Amino acid sequence: MAGFIKNVLQQKCPKCKNGDVFQSNGNILTLKGPKMNEQCEHCQHKFEKEPGYFIGAMYMSYGLSIAEVVAAFIIWKIVGLPIENFIYVAVIILAALIFFNFRMARMIWMYLL
Numbered sequence: 247m248a249g250f251i252k253n254v255l256q257q258k259c260p261k262c263k264n265g266d267v268f269q270s271n272g273n274i275l276t277l278k279g280p281k282m283n284e285q286c287e288h289c290q291h292k293f294e295k296e297p298g299y300f301i302g303a304m305y306m307s308y309g310l311s312i313a314e315v316v317a318a319f320i321i322w323k324i325v326g327l328p329i330e331n332f333i334y335v336a337v338i339i340l341a342a343l344i345f346f347n348f349r350m351a352r353m354i355w356m357y358l359l
């Protein structure tokens with residue numbers, strides 16, 4: 247399990263664990279999305295096996311977003327901040343993590359299948 251998390255966070259090829267999956271991580275401030283390599287530079291493993299392969303990753307992304315907002319909500323409650331302001335925090339968190347979630351969702355998806 248620890249190895250799985252490490253591999254996903256390092257964004258390495260699911261087959262050889264050497265090549266990088268993403269060329270760039272994307273930058274929310276410049277609105278540039280993450281760029282993915284088509285195949286592994288080490289073992290030539292093709293990341294997108296077939297068109298639509300990553301549609302399932304959207305569910306992963308959805309799950310990640312929910313988990314992050316719930317975690318933030320719990321912290322918000324523990325700190326005791328006014329609950330009516332939380333919606334703004336939730337929006338900021340989701341916007342800030344959108345590319346991170348995109349990358350992690352695809353990594354988890356590739357490693358699961």
Ligand SMILES: [Zn+2]
Pocket residue numbers: 259260261262263264265286287288289290291
């Ligand atoms: Zn590889």
